[in-house]
Amino acid sequence: MELAKYMRGRVTVLALEGELDSATSGEARKRISELVPSDGAALLDLGGMTYMSSAGLRVLLLVYRQVRQLGVPLALARLNPDVAEVMTGTGFIDFFTVVDSVDDGVEALSG
Amino acid sequence: MRKPCVLIVADEAAGTTQLPGLAPALSDGGFDVRTATEDEVLASDEPDGPDGLLVSASLGLQRVAMLARRFAHLPAPPTTIVFPQDDLDALEACVRGGFDYIMPPFLPSLLRSRMSSCWERGQLAGAVEDMAAEASLRAYERDLAIAHEIQSGFLPEKLPAPHGWDVASRFRPARQVAGDFYDGFELVDGRRLGFVVADVCDKGVGAALFMALIRTLLRHTAEHTGTASGSGDDLPPAPGSMNMAEAGASLSPMLSVGAGPLVQAVVATNRYLTRNHLRQGYFATLIFGVLDPASGALLYINGGHNPAVLQRADGSHTLLPPTGPAVGMMLHSSYALGHASLERGDTLLLYTDGVVEARATGGTLFGMERLLTALSGPVKSAETVLSGIDKALRVHVGGAEQSDDITMLALHRSAV
Helix, strand or coil: CEEEEEEECEEEEEEEEEEEHHHHHHHHHHHHHHHHHCCCCEEEEEEEEEEHHHHHHHHHHHHHHHHHCCCCCEECCCCCHHHHHHHCCHHHHHHCEEEEEEEEEHHHCCC | CCCEEEECCCHHHCCCCCCCCCHHHHHCCCCEEEEEEEHHHHHCCCCCCCCCEEHHHHCCHHHHHHHHHHHCCCCCCCCEEECCCCCCCHHHHHHHHHCCCCHHHHHHHHHHHHHHHHHHHHHHHHHHHHHHHHHHHHHHHHHHHHHHHHHHHCCCCCCCCCCEEEEEEEEHHHHHCCCCEEEEECEEEEEEEEEEEEEEECCHHHHHHHHHHHHHHHHHHCCCCCCCCCCCCCCCCCCCCCCCCHHHHHCCCHHCCCCCHHHHHHHHHHHHHHHHCCCHHHCCCEEEEEECCCCCEEEEEECCCCEEEEECCCCEEECCCCCCCCEEECCCCHHHCEEEEEECCCCEEECCCCHHEECCCCCCHHHHHHHHHHCCCCCCCHHHHHHHHHHHHHHCCCCCCCEEEEEEEEEEEECC
């Protein structure tokens, strides 16, 4: 899995690419948690994700907990249909603000 | 026969005066002798190493160790032996650091015998290290085998089969231990059959530990919740959980008998997990069903799990989709009760995502459509339903490795 970080104003964008499963989730969790900002807002760009297993959902859940504790708003952008289906099925999607594009996410989080 | 090859690395800074006769004595002793500087050895990309590496102790323990490591990746790394060049303290430090040594005077027969015993000791040390590594791997495998055994104890030994019903199951972990589980047990003095299929997120030992916890919480709570009002006197309802009076009101009195244990089990398990284990982030998707074997009435909660399939005797089917989120994700999750009715000849299939996401060698998923096709024929028993799916899975997956746990539970109501 690849992870990139960049700023859009006060919004920290974390772009995830590749597969998030049991094999990659340990490292992904560690790296994402290090990059989550302690203020401003965070946007996870999942447009490059090709596969997410339940281990990946667990990573997202832990990120969600982390931002909740920090009081940092979080949104998810560009969910591919497969990932969206898994997140919908588990009821997971209801906890997140979901947007179609990074621009929409930045706008929603900056408002 | 090939002569054993010895590479001598002297300390250039120490001069060569203190090496009287080492190389000639080794030659006379039957060795093929080469010399090189420390830099040459470290920079060399030659694929082969010598049989013996003779290093000057004057380089100091660290540099000696670095030279020894240069060949450590070889299948048969050379034995490293130090010799004193001008400094006996340096020799002592290297010997204390674990290196074997030779001392002047260097005489061919003495050297030969000394070198061969150093070599044997080196081999022995290597063998001991290999054995230690193997032993630790064996210990790890044994621990996993024990974990596997213990986990089997968290699955039902036998599934209850009420009169007029038959029940079958499959449980195939992708690894030694699994995050999946299934369960089946009697409730309300045998008037109801409780059954569960669940999938704890992620894999391996972590998921297996949470599997044991979640199975225990669900079953224990279900078995110890009263049925009177369905509210479960020992546990106050959680904020956000469904209002039991309301749920009970929408159900006939016959149905609501099983509702209390069902709702309490799921809500209390969710509450326990989110209160005590939130940090660890484990959650489970599950279906918990409570069946009245006499009438075929079914109550269920689907917590974020793959929809169960209710296959009708006439060949049609109904899906039982989620009625709430996965268990253990959020404190205030609410769960609605689903209900259905199994008539004679109907079959209910519960499964985990390892079934629909089983991949063929090319990566194609088994998918819902293939599952429904495998289910569509006339049904003789729960067992034949599962063996039919097993067969379809085998055909689809071919030689590909099983990547996720596969769990299935089928309940079939006899046609007559």
